Amino acid sequence: MSSYSNEEKKECFIISWKNLTQGALIRDLKRIRENKTGSWRSLKPIWNKEKCINCYRCWMHCPDAAIIIKNDKVVGINYDYCKGCGICAHECPRKIQAIIMVREEK
Amino acid sequence: MILAKTGNEAIAYAMKQINPDVVAAYPITPSTEIVQIFSSYVADGVIDTEFVAVESEHSAMSACIAAAASGARAMTATSSQGLALMHEMLFIASGLRLPIVLCVVNRSLSSPLNIHCDHTDSIASRDSGWIQIFCEDAQEAYDTTICAVKIAEKAFLPVMVTIDGFIISHCMQKIEVLSDEEVKSFIGEYKPNYNLLDVDNPITLGPACLPDSFFEHKRAQAEAMNQALNYIEEVFKEYKERFNRELFILEEYQTNDAETAVICMGSTAGTAKIAVDSLRNKGYKVGLFKLRVFRPIVAKYLQRALKNVKILGILERMEGLSAFGGPLFNEIRSVLYDEVQRPLTISYVYGLGGREITPEEIEEVFLELLSLKDKKREDIEKFKYINVR
Numbered sequence: 012m013s014s015y016s017n018e019e020k021k022e023c024f025i026i027s028w029k030n031l032t033q034g035a036l037i038r039d040l041k042r043i044r045e046n047k048t049g050s051w052r053s054l055k056p057i058w059n060k061e062k063c064i065n066c067y068r069c070w071m072h073c074p075d076a077a078i079i080i081k082n083d084k085v086v087g088i089n090y091d092y093c094k095g096c097g098i099c100a101h102e103c104p105r106k107i108q109a110i111i112m113v114r115e116e117k
Numbered sequence: 118m119i120l121a122k123t124g125n126e127a128i129a130y131a132m133k134q135i136n137p138d139v140v141a142a143y144p145i146t147p148s149t150e151i152v153q154i155f156s157s158y159v160a161d162g163v164i165d166t167e168f169v170a171v172e173s174e175h176s177a178m179s180a181c182i183a184a185a186a187s188g189a190r191a192m193t194a195t196s197s198q199g200l201a202l203m204h205e206m207l208f209i210a211s212g213l214r215l216p217i218v219l220c221v222v223n224r225s226l227s228s229p230l231n232i233h234c235d236h237t238d239s240i241a242s243r244d245s246g247w248i249q250i251f252c253e254d255a256q257e258a259y260d261t262t263i264c265a266v267k268i269a270e271k272a273f274l275p276v277m278v279t280i281d282g283f284i285i286s287h288c289m290q291k292i293e294v295l296s297d298e299e300v301k302s303f304i305g306e307y308k309p310n311y312n313l314l315d316v317d318n319p320i321t322l323g324p325a326c327l328p329d330s331f332f333e334h335k336r337a338q339a340e341a342m343n344q345a346l347n348y349i350e351e352v353f354k355e356y357k358e359r360f361n362r363e364l365f366i367l368e369e370y371q372t373n374d375a376e377t378a379v380i381c382m383g384s385t386a387g388t389a390k391i392a393v394d395s396l397r398n399k400g401y402k403v404g405l406f407k408l409r410v411f412r413p414i415v416a417k418y419l420q421r422a423l424k425n426v427k428i429l430g431i432l433e434r435m436e437g438l439s440a441f442g443g444p445l446f447n448e449i450r451s452v453l454y455d456e457v458q459r460p461l462t463i464s465y466v467y468g469l470g471g472r473e474i475t476p477e478e479i480e481e482v483f484l485e486l487l488s489l490k491d492k493k494r495e496d497i498e499k500f501k502y503i504n505v506r
Contacts, residue, residue, distance in 0.1 A: 026330075028333040033214045033310060034334075035212070037321035039309075
């Protein structure tokens with residue numbers, strides 16, 4: 012599920028309560044970046060460049076910041092973090108349908 | 118300066134002087150006035166607190182949590198059903214180690230519906246990881262509210278300050294207040310450990326901690342509560358040194374030679390003092406212990422103070438519905454269990470739903486406790502009620 016290295020996993024299991032951050036706070040963003048939650052996906056959004064009108068609705072609503080925008084244009088979906096919730100497809104204007112959800116293939 | 122204030126007014130006045138960054142609240146009897154008076158201070162421009170009128174107590178605590186996580190000093194007030202509705206968020210506030218101060222005006226919980234005082238609401242939250250300090254009167258409520266801010270911010274734990282609904286919240290008395298500057302300098306600036314809004318230093322708050330780490334986080338939180346008493350002692354001591362007003366953790370009244378005593382929390386301590394005086398005048402050696410700090414359990418104070426007591430009546434303003442007495446009774450008994458010298462303990466449940474308790478009734482309790490001396494332990498009834506038909 013996670014993409015921790017074996018060494019990191021080991022480190023995780025040996026941290027005593029005495030050395031934890033207060034309130035389970037995480038300052039180390041490296042850990043979070045490396046935890047590729049895309050592996051949770053059962054449905055996958057497929058983005059169609061031809062149909063997309065760059066309204067940014069998907070980008071605004073994506074809870075995982077997985078819609079990639081470059082030079083003010085949507086350029087794709089970051090499947091490393093997209094959990095396949097389908098909000099982007101739902102928010103994409105009905106007449107446009109630039110994002111559709113398909114079954115994830117393993 | 119001496120002012121005439123009700124308990125609610127005293128707390129609202131203390132909150133005004135604290136001038137927290139955020140107060141998010143939803144009104145509920147009998148704590149409504151705290152929020153109402155406080156929001157007037159904000160509306161009148163006396164203070165610059167961000168006042169958030171939320172749609173429920175669950176949201177009130179949620180907003181306080183968000184504010185505190187963003188580095189703000191956050192406070193709120195509630196009672197009874199309101200505290201019950203906050204219940205879920207109470208654990209989140211303490212688990213995230215956020216120093217929120219919550220003023221609870223104690224009121225019974227439905228059903229049946231009742232708006233008057235007992236301690237069921239805050240005691241029902243006893244395992245939520247909050248420090249709980251009970252106050253006897255408006256003066257103590259004023260002083261404790263100010264201290265609570267400092268205790269919370271030293272311990273990084275949330276604090277509940279409680280007063281008895283209507284009995285204290287709505288009755289006026291003379292209180293001595295500090296100047297705004299004195300309060301400001303006493304509580305100082307809040308230095309948060311982190312700020313969720315600091316975009317240059319992004320953090321993750323409230324992550325999922327699965328079986329491999331949840332336990333360790335809870336163990337660390339338990340340690341924070343283990344250490345909390347040190348901070349309470351420290352802050353009360355500093356308050357006394359600076360303003361010459363003593364705040365007790367466990368107050369003792371006529372206990373030096375008392376072999377028979379009662380222990381209680383909240384306004385009943387004032388009533389019990391009259392009963393003690395009256396019996397002392399008649400030659401009985403009786404005393405009173407007023408427990409102020411309910412969480413953390415102040416075991417070492419209780420063990421030391423109750424060592425020489427032979428019979429202890431534990432007066433509790435809640436029915437634990439446990440078939441073995443209320444939480445106060447069980448906890449005090451448990452604290453004493455390993456002691457070589459320990460009193461016989463009897464549970465007295467009283468005052469539910471605002472039922473009045475009089476000095477005469479407490480005198481009767483004392484006389485009953487005194488009469489138990491010659492009885493065999495197995496003949497003694499352990500679970501008693503005061504003034505129930």
